[in-house]
Amino acid sequence: MIGRAWWIPWLWLAPTLALLGVFLVYPSVDTVRRSFLDERSDNFVGLDNYQFIIDNPTPLSLDTHAALLNNLLWLTMFTAVCVGLGLLMAILTARVRYEAAAKAAIFVPMAISFVAVSVIWRFMYDIQTDVGTVNAVFAELGKDPVAWLISTEAPQKAFLDVPPNDTPSPFQVNNFALIAVGVWNWTGFTLVILSAGLKSISKDLMEAARVDGAGEWQIFRRITLPLMLPTIIVVTTTLVIQTLKTFDLVWVMTGGAFKTDVVATLFFKAAFINRDFGVGAALAVVLMAFVVPIMLISIRRFQVQEEIR
Amino acid sequence: MAAQRISAQHRGRLSDTLRKTFGRIPLHFVILATCLAWSIPTIALLVSSFRDPSAIAGSGWWNALLDPTQWTLTNYDNVLNARGMTDAFINSLIITIPSTLFVILIGAFAAYAFAWMKFPFRNVIFLIVVALLVVPVQMTLIPILRLYTIVTIEGSIPIIGGNVFGVGSYSGLWIAHTAYGLPFAIFLLRNFFGGLPRELFESAHLDGASDLTVFFKIVLPLSVPAIAALAIFQFLWVWQDLLVALVLLGDPDLAPMTLQINSLVSSFGSNYQVLTAAAFLSMIVPLGIFFALQRYFVEGILAGSVKG
Numbered sequence: 001m002i003g004r005a006w007w008i009p010w011l012w013l014a015p016t017l018a019l020l021g022v023f024l025v026y027p028s029v030d031t032v033r034r035s036f037l038d039e040r041s042d043n044f045v046g047l048d049n050y051q052f053i054i055d056n057p058t059p060l061s062l063d064t065h066a067a068l069l070n071n072l073l074w075l076t077m078f079t080a081v082c083v084g085l086g087l088l089m090a091i092l093t094a095r096v097r098y099e100a101a102a103k104a105a106i107f108v109p110m111a112i113s114f115v116a117v118s119v120i121w122r123f124m125y126d127i128q129t130d131v132g133t134v135n136a137v138f139a140e141l142g143k144d145p146v147a148w149l150i151s152t153e154a155p156q157k158a159f160l161d162v163p164p165n166d167t168p169s170p171f172q173v174n175n176f177a178l179i180a181v182g183v184w185n186w187t188g189f190t191l192v193i194l195s196a197g198l199k200s201i202s203k204d205l206m207e208a209a210r211v212d213g214a215g216e217w218q219i220f221r222r223i224t225l226p227l228m229l230p231t232i233i234v235v236t237t238t239l240v241i242q243t244l245k246t247f248d249l250v251w252v253m254t255g256g257a258f259k260t261d262v263v264a265t266l267f268f269k270a271a272f273i274n275r276d277f278g279v280g281a282a283l284a285v286v287l288m289a290f291v292v293p294i295m296l297i298s299i300r301r302f303q304v305q306e307e308i309r
Numbered sequence: 310m311a312a313q314r315i316s317a318q319h320r321g322r323l324s325d326t327l328r329k330t331f332g333r334i335p336l337h338f339v340i341l342a343t344c345l346a347w348s349i350p351t352i353a354l355l356v357s358s359f360r361d362p363s364a365i366a367g368s369g370w371w372n373a374l375l376d377p378t379q380w381t382l383t384n385y386d387n388v389l390n391a392r393g394m395t396d397a398f399i400n401s402l403i404i405t406i407p408s409t410l411f412v413i414l415i416g417a418f419a420a421y422a423f424a425w426m427k428f429p430f431r432n433v434i435f436l437i438v439v440a441l442l443v444v445p446v447q448m449t450l451i452p453i454l455r456l457y458t459i460v461t462i463e464g465s466i467p468i469i470g471g472n473v474f475g476v477g478s479y480s481g482l483w484i485a486h487t488a489y490g491l492p493f494a495i496f497l498l499r500n501f502f503g504g505l506p507r508e509l510f511e512s513a514h515l516d517g518a519s520d521l522t523v524f525f526k527i528v529l530p531l532s533v534p535a536i537a538a539l540a541i542f543q544f545l546w547v548w549q550d551l552l553v554a555l556v557l558l559g560d561p562d563l564a565p566m567t568l569q570i571n572s573l574v575s576s577f578g579s580n581y582q583v584l585t586a587a588a589f590l591s592m593i594v595p596l597g598i599f600f601a602l603q604r605y606f607v608e609g610i611l612a613g614s615v616k617g
Contacts (some may be wrong), residue, residue: 004426008520012422015415016438016491022456023488024441027449085343092340095333100603104596105344108351110542111595113549113567115574116588120354123370131369133353184350192541193497196534199606200501234500238493241442264445272447284448291443295436 028288035281039274049282062270062279067261068286069170074179074243074262081183083236086190090198091224093191103195107188114185118252121181125149148177150258174260182249186242190235197231198224233301237294244290263287358384358585365582384586388573396562397569402594403469403479404554404565405547408486412543413536415487416494417502421524423495424502425510435499442492449489450556457481457557470563477560485557486547494539501535502528537605545595566591 038045053064089106093099109117125148126132135145143159151173201224209219225232247264250256256265263283271280356370359380364373373379388394422428423435454476461475472478505528513523529536551567558564564572570587 004520006428009422009426009428009431012418012426012520013434016419016495017434019415019484019488020438020441020491023449023453023485024444024492025437026456027452028441028444030452031448089340089343092336095336096340100600102340102344103603104599106347107599108592108596109347111545111592111599112351112354112588113570113584113591115571116354116584119582119584119588120350120357123357123365124350124353131366133349133369133371136369136371184347187347189542193538196538196606197501199534200504230500230504234497237439238442238496244443245445247445247447264447267445268447284445287445288440288443291440295440299432299436 031281031284034277035285037278037281039276039278041277045278049278050286052279053282053286062266062274063259063261064266064283066170066259067256067263067266067283070175070260071244071246071262071290073170073175074182074246075240077176078179078182078186078243078246079236079239081179082186082190082239083232085183085187086194086235087228087232089187089191090194091220094195094198103188103191106191109185110188112185114248115252117181117185117249121253122149125177146173149174149254149260152258170259172259174254174258178250178253178260181253182243182246185249186239190239193235194228194231197228201227230301233297237297240294241291244287354585354588357582358589360384362582365585384583385590387583388570388587388590391569391573393561393564394566394569397564397566400563401548401565401567401591404482404486405544407479407483408490408547409540409544411483411487412490412494413540416491416539417498417524417529417532417536419491419495420498420502421520421528423499426520435495438492439496442496446489446552450552453485454556471560477558477563479563482554482557485553486550489553490543490546494543497539498532498535501532505531533605537602541595541599541602544598548591548595 034041035049036044036046038048056063056065059065089102093102096102112120123131124133125135127135127145127147129135129139129145132145134148138145153173154171155173155176205223205227206219209223214222245264246262247268250260250262250265251268254260256262256269261269263286267280267283267287270276270283274280353370356373357365359382360370360373361379361381361383364379419438423431423438457475459475461477461481462473464473465471466473466479469479472481474480509527509531510523513527518526548565549567550565551571554565554568555571558568561568561572566587570584570591573587574584
């Protein structure tokens with residue numbers, strides 16, 4: 001670090017702080033305020049809106065418990081599969097000559113507008129075996145077609161011929177079907193960013209290890225993985241936060257019906273359909289609260305990075 | 310003796326090559342299987358876009374592969390000949406290109422400050438920036454629209470059109486998209502910048518280089534893969550945006566393709582099949598950007614510069 005006038009860093013940050021302050025901080029603060037007010041933001045109601053989320057009094061129109069559980073399922077399943085697959089493909093495609101083409105094939109779904117994504121996946125998941133691709137494959141395998149976006153049964157019911165058991169929400173076929181579409185849509189994101197991270201690792205290091213007789217697994221464990229860890233953390237954090245905001249896909253595919261609501265769709269329903277800004281704002285605040293543990297992990301990460309460089 | 314050794318060596322190399330070739334079969338299999346699985350829905354969408362609207366809902370897309378008589382350009386015809394679609398395409402570019410450049414530049418400035426400058430509350434401010442990733446855009450639109458109606462500067466910008474600022478202006482939309490893109494940009498770039506070796510900065514500063522020189526001559530060139538990745542996604546997200554444009558733009562003459570396609574779908578009633586064609590037409594530009602920036606994902610940039 002070199003000596004600078006105290007105001008120089010603030011000059012570099014000025015445009016960012018101004019833009020974020022107006023477009024993101026101010027609306028967030030306003031939302032926190034409204035979460036303590038009634039549906040028209042006229043009267044102070046204390047914690048009533050938060051009590052509503054905890055008590056879940058109207059599970060038929062606004063099922064807050066199902067939305068929170070579904071969000072947790074998205075958070076774990078979607079993030080784990082996207083990051084794992086993206087990392088695997090980033091490392092594997094770096095070894096073949098058709099790298100660019102392979103990456104493009106996985107990136108393409110990202111470029112399809114989410115409305116078109118919903119059109120094509122509703123046909124992929126269609127219950128009729130002569131329209132729905134997935135059920136056509138199922139029919140070939142001699143299985144019964146599954147109503148992928150409607151079925152609230154346990155997922156193993158779709159693949160094995162076991163009798164239906166009472167699996168608790170959110171482990172429903174339709175949630176997993178939606179997450180599968182999300183993974184298809186977003187793996188291109190993890191692949192491209194992780195690939196950029198992989199490319200900034202010095203090739204000499206890997207060559208040196210190879211010359212010293214290290215196996216591919218050892219190179220991955222001891223060199224690639226540690227050096228890519230910062231990028232992996234960035235991608236994972238971004239995806240975790242992205243899943244908290246999951247909205248478009250669920251909204252256009254099921255509209256949250258059949259217990260597929262997530263917090264963001266519920267927020268939209270509460271604020272813009274039920275016209276209850278209080279509950280809507282409280283849901284948005286709950287969403288923002290999820291980010292605190294992620295921030296705590298980030299603090300530690302950056303302290304480590306500062307120390308080692 | 311010597312000849313024997315050479316041939317043994319040769320044989321060794323041959324079996325090595327064989328082992329390598331066959332050892333790579335699982336590698337190719339995993340890559341190709343994943344690519345195929347990822348492409349099937351895309352191919353389904355592509356094939357559907359060339360089918361008659363009534364056929365799409367009536368039978369599986371694979372039927373069209375066997376029966377070329379089903380192929381038609383009706384969907385593309387409907388999208389391309391819709392009034393104002395060419396203008397909308399240009400409007401999309403007018404909206405997306407500045408929004409992408411601003412995010413990269415402003416985000417990189419901030420990321421540099423967070424990674425390599427010392428100032429009070431640095432970590433706290435950075436964490437707030439990251440936390441802002443979680444703010445849903447839907448939540449911000451009503452307060453922002455209220456704010457924009459107050460500060461709108463009416464008038465008409467030459468060539469691109471629209472108000473000078475606020476509601477119904479391109480500048481208002483650029484700034485909004487830049488703000489929404491900044492948390493991710495700063496988060497991504499700060500990590501890449503922070504990973505650059507300290508010696509680079511120390512030697513540059515010893516040589517009397519200013520922050521601006523270090524930023525433009527060292528940091529930006531070394532972070533090309535990260536910036537390329539950021540550019541791809543920021544471009545894509547702004548290009549695909551419907552919500553922000555719908556709320557803040559108002560004026561149909563300024564509408565991007567997403568808005569134009571959306572109104573096309575509603576004017577066709579339930580004929581959402583036109584979306585299949587629209588999806589492919591609106592994919593062309595982002596895919597072009599992706600392929601153009603692919604070549605910046607080159608290996609060992611950093612290694613070269615440290616050695617050199």
